[in-house]
Structures are given as C-alpha cells and as structure tokens.
Amino acid sequence: MTRPVRPVRVPADGVAVWTQLARPRPWLPAVLLVGAAASLGGGLLADSPTQVWGSAALAVAAVAVGGVRVTVDARGLTRSGLLGVPRYRVPLGRIAAADVVEVAPLAFGGWGLRLSRRGEVGVILRAGPGLRVDRIAGRPLVITVDDAATGAGLLRALLAQR
Template identity: 35%
Template sequence: MSNSRTFDPAGVLFGIGVPALAAAVGLTLTLLWAPRLPDNIATHWSGTDPDGYSTPWSLAWTMVIVIVLVGCGASAIAALAGALLMMRRTMLLVGLTVVGLLLTLWIALLAAQLDLASAVSAELPMTWIGLGIGAGAAVGLVGASTLRDHRERSAATMAPDPRLPRGPVNLPITLRLGLGPATTAVLVGVGAAITAGLCARAGSWWPLAVFVPVSLLAVGLLRFRVTLDETGLWVRNMGMTAVGYGVEELVGADVEEVNPSRDFGGWGLRLKGRGNYGLVTTTGPAVVFTAANGQRLTVTTPRAEELAGALNALADRRLGGA
C-alpha cells in the first residue's frame, strides 16, 4: 500500500497557519495601538531600567521576521507528510512554544507602554514570558495530536528468513524506555532548585512560569512506551503514537548490538539516513524491524531477542509460513 501525500493538512494549519496568524495579530495590535504609544518604545532592559529603544513598527517587523524564521522555520516541518511523525511533532511543539513566547512578549511590550508620555519609565513585563511559553506549548500539543503518519506503507509478500529468531507469541509486550523515574526526579529537582534561586533573585515568580512548561515538555519528549501486540510494533510518546509498523509490513526482525553514540550519533528517537530510525536509549542488544518499504526501526532493549522472535513468529502466522 502506498501513500503519495506530500503535505499533512493539520501540519500546514498548525505549523504554518498559526505562526502566520500570530504575526498578523501582532501587526494588527501595533496598528491599533500606535497612536497611544510613545514615538520610541523600550525594547531592552538592564536590570529594572530600559536601555534600548525602537519605534513600534521597527519592533513589529523585527518580531515578524523572528516569528517567521525561528518559530515558523521549526514548526513548518510538521507540514511535511513524509517526515518522521515524532520529529514533526517535536518541531511543532518547539516552534509553537517559541511563537507563543514571542507573540505574548510583543503584546506585553506594547500594552505596558500604552498612554506613557515617555518609555523611560516603562517596566519589563517578565510575568508574560512564562504565560506565553505555556500558551504556545499548549497550542503546540493540540496541533501535535492532530498530525498523522502519512509515510509510504508496503505489505511483505514473504515470511521472514528462517535463520532469524523465532519465539513464543506471548502478547502484548510493553516496555518503558528513556528517562526513568529516578533520573527524571534528579533532573527536575536540580531544575527546580535553580528556578527557585532565580525567583528569589528576580523577586518574581516568572522563572517558575518558564520552568514548568519547559520541564514538562522536555521530560515528555524523552520518555517512551513501546508496545508489541498482534498488530505490530508501536512507539508512543506523550500519549501519542510516534512511530509504528504493522506486522503485515515486516520483512524480518533481527537482533543487533547497538551503541547510541557510535551508531546513531546520540540518544533518544534518532534518524540515521533516509528511512533508518532508532529508539536508542542504552548500549546493548536491540531489535531491528525491517519493513517492506525498506525502512528500519531499531529499539534498544534487553528483551530484544524476545521481541524479534515474537515478531517473526507473527509474520509466519500471517503468511501461513509456520
């Protein structure tokens, strides 16, 4: 079965449409509020005192450029239907979080200086930074949940090679990979301590408003649940299917020794060349799922032999080979 879709409509809407809408909202507010703003507004602060100024429209076009280049530049990848679903979701979350931050900060800078005779007395609206990050991440999460996997799929026509592992089909098998509870607790604890110090130094809660959404996003993106059931092998992340292959696509499942740094250039859900994906979180055995369309999915786990045996046995059963 083949899917020739080039663009994911949900990805176009959220990855391109939302940043464009954010830029339009900022420009509209600048146009409406310009008569009530000083000729030069504060755009940079040193401590509590402004030390950088620009015209409202100079700020507006700067924000538009940054939203388009940084925010939309990241989130637009979500529109590419053939790209790895997990990558598209991650980039959409990151991009819209940046867009939320920039738009909220833009609005806050303008709102804080409405009806001021001079921007010299303007105060930096730091509280809005955390709110913007949270709002952008929330929209990004909604958008990520609407993305779908439009990759090309092909059904295998032959049973896996007889030399590949076979084993009992005791399903489902569920694995938890990535950051464990202890590592998560340490990382969040260290981050929380640093944030508490920043809050005390700033005399404000705004660093906490930044820390909470960023930490939730980071932890969520680094924890995975892998499930092998009668239908195939599936990797879920943040409650959504990140990548998965049906058993009807299986050419063969093998076991290999994998080192994340050496073989995939890092840790987590990785891409090594076109169509070669890896969920690599430890050094050691990994089950390697090869699909009929030529793609591979490598998952590091001590139970690699068990998963490979069950997958090949499932494929045999489907094709009547065993």
C-alpha cells in the first residue's frame, strides 16, 4: 500500500540532505551477539579454531544487521552499512519515482537483503514504513526506515528540479 507523499520544498540555490539510520528491532543483533559470545567461549574451551572463526562470523553478522544509513541528496539515494560498507548508490538520474510503502517482512521472505515475489529488492529490517525507489532500469528498491515520507518527498523535489 502506497502512502501519500508531499515534495519537500528546496530553494533553487539551496542544498538539501536527508539521512536516517534504519535499525532493526534490538533483539536481532542481540541474539546474534549472544550466540557469537557463547560460540566463542565454547571454541576457546574446546581449543577449536573453526568454532572461533564461526564466532567471528556471527559477530560480523550482528554488526551487519545492526542497521543501515540511508541518505538522500542531489546525487540520489545512498545506502551503507553501519561501518560505511557495503555502500550502494542509486544516482538521481536513474530514479524514476519515490514513494512510501507499508512493508511486511513476510512479503519479502523475511528480514535482511531480500527479493520480494513482486521483484522488488528490499533492505528489510522491520515492519512498517519503507522508502520505495523506482529505477528507470532495474528492480525497485525498498528500505524500511523511519520518516520515509521526508526521504521520498526530497527525492521527488530533486527529481522535479532536473
């Protein structure tokens, strides 16, 4: 379901930037970190390098699902992990439209970087509002983020200035 979006007013000589830190519910990274700590303890007690490396992988996964930063500016939309990587940009010249949609994780098959049955690429960290970017070529991108209406409104304003 699409929600109404108003373009953000940007003066012709002005610069506008919107950024949000999209985070999952706190339990997801917490469960991964507890699992990593338990696995690390077991690996150290059992003197198992394989288990220690597995613990490190779980810890990295906890950071990876800890959130993403979403930025909209004159360059377009940029999504990056908490540590700045991985970084993905959709240039403004490749964006056809921006909307706010209501996201249900099950429609994308769960949480994380997902592909919906409708062909949308999703960065799904929780249920709720999401910023949807339709690309001129390629699959639509949906990111669950607070205040998605402002991000979509700024993208619409920037698209109108082209």
